[in-house]
Amino acid sequence: MLHQQPEAMGELAELLAGLALVVDTAGSATEAMRRIRQSSPHVVIAAHRPPALDAVAFLEATIAHAPDALRIAIVATPDEAVELDYRPAHAGTIMRFVARPSERSRLVALVAEGVKLLALVEEQRELVRRLGAERERLQRRQTLLDVVVKERTKELEESYLKLKAANRQALFGLAEAIEAKDPYTKGHCGRVAAYCLVLAREAGYPEDGLETLEFGAFLHDIGKIGIRDAVLLKPGPLDDNEWLHMREHPVKGFEIAKSIEMLKPIMSAVRNHHERWDGSGYPDKLAGHDIPLAARLVAIADAYDAMATERPYKAALPLEECEKILRKCGGTMYDPDLIEIFIERKVGALYRDEYEGLETGYEDDYEADAG
Ligand SMILES: [Fe+2]
Numbered sequence: 001m002l003h004q005q006p007e008a009m010g011e012l013a014e015l016l017a018g019l020a021l022v023v024d025t026a027g028s029a030t031e032a033m034r035r036i037r038q039s040s041p042h043v044v045i046a047a048h049r050p051p052a053l054d055a056v057a058f059l060e061a062t063i064a065h066a067p068d069a070l071r072i073a074i075v076a077t078p079d080e081a082v083e084l085d086y087r088p089a090h091a092g093t094i095m096r097f098v099a100r101p102s103e104r105s106r107l108v109a110l111v112a113e114g115v116k117l118l119a120l121v122e123e124q125r126e127l128v129r130r131l132g133a134e135r136e137r138l139q140r141r142q143t144l145l146d147v148v149v150k151e152r153t154k155e156l157e158e159s160y161l162k163l164k165a166a167n168r169q170a171l172f173g174l175a176e177a178i179e180a181k182d183p184y185t186k187g188h189c190g191r192v193a194a195y196c197l198v199l200a201r202e203a204g205y206p207e208d209g210l211e212t213l214e215f216g217a218f219l220h221d222i223g224k225i226g227i228r229d230a231v232l233l234k235p236g237p238l239d240d241n242e243w244l245h246m247r248e249h250p251v252k253g254f255e256i257a258k259s260i261e262m263l264k265p266i267m268s269a270v271r272n273h274h275e276r277w278d279g280s281g282y283p284d285k286l287a288g289h290d291i292p293l294a295a296r297l298v299a300i301a302d303a304y305d306a307m308a309t310e311r312p313y314k315a316a317l318p319l320e321e322c323e324k325i326l327r328k329c330g331g332t333m334y335d336p337d338l339i340e341i342f343i344e345r346k347v348g349a350l351y352r353d354e355y356e357g358l359e360t361g362y363e364d365d366y367e368a369d370a371g
Pocket residue numbers: 220221249273274
């Protein structure tokens with residue numbers, strides 16, 4: 001856009017023709033402003049001819065219609081260019097001063113540079129716009145992905161829980177099958193698991209290991225599957241050979257537990273629940289704290305339940321009697337510290353009607369486990 005004296009405009013238009021630009025000219029400030037409003041040019045050039053036209057004031061007025069344009073004022077001399085350049089008012093826009101006619105080549109270079117600059121600005125804007133759109137698209141995709149992942153995770157969790165429940169059921173069923181052979185031991189495994197859990201809590205057993213412990217306590221005699229019925233169900237006392245066979249059940253149970261992924265964490269409770277504190281137990285003759293804690297807990301719960309329930313060959317012993325025997329065996333057969341906790345916290349009262357009113361704080365949690 002040129003605003004010049006008519007003869008100079010033709011000359012300038014010719015000068016800029018080499019840049020392959022669309023050049024528009026206007027003979028007056030009013031006409032020029034009208035065209036600028038219509039076409040929003042990239043470069044605006046105005047000749048400074050006071051008092052007819054103040055180029056700086058005119059160029060400033062074009063900012064509203066062509067905000068990104070390069071603004072060039074053509075002045076009479078280099079001195080006038082310097083003087084105008086010191087005017088503070090044109091801050092905020094690109095404005096250049098060219099003295100005519102000495103700086104013609106500079107004008108061409110300036111216009112070329114301005115056009116290039118504007119092209120870059122536009123390219124950058126386009127890039128920012130495209131990046132914004134891409135970001136939005138990715139965000140939408142991410143949200144969608146989050147929803148899908150959450151749904152899949154939920155499905156997987158549900159499947160896992162179902163599978164876990166099915167596995168537990170199958171394994172508990174197995175343990176119950178052993179109990180079912182001998183009606184007098186019915187409910188034994190469930191009670192052992194309950195005593196074991198209460199005692200473990202009282203002894204400060206890690207909270208996240210309690211479920212596994214309960215499982216281990218319930219299945220501690222799973223190896224009895226491998227014991228011959230003639231021995232397992234023999235009504236009278238066992239002879240030496242029969243005892244040897246019976247004592248294989250922890251190792252047989254361990255072999256079963258080893259091969260089933262879900263039972264692996266409870267292998268020690270299965271294998272070592274007949275170890276004795278003094279090292280005289282079986283199968284590994286472990287002693288003291290070398291016996292895994294889970295196995296020490298199961299041993300006490302197992303022994304207590306055997307004493308506390310009626311069998312064909314013996315009556316159920318009262319709680320105090322059982323506690324007395326357990327205390328006597330603490331330090332030889334059982335972990336003495338655990339025995340003290342067992343007695344102190346009246347863990348044995350769990351399934352005893354006569355202690356129904358006893359405030360132990362765990363009745364509600366474990367009553368349901370009784371078989
Ligand atoms: Fe056992």
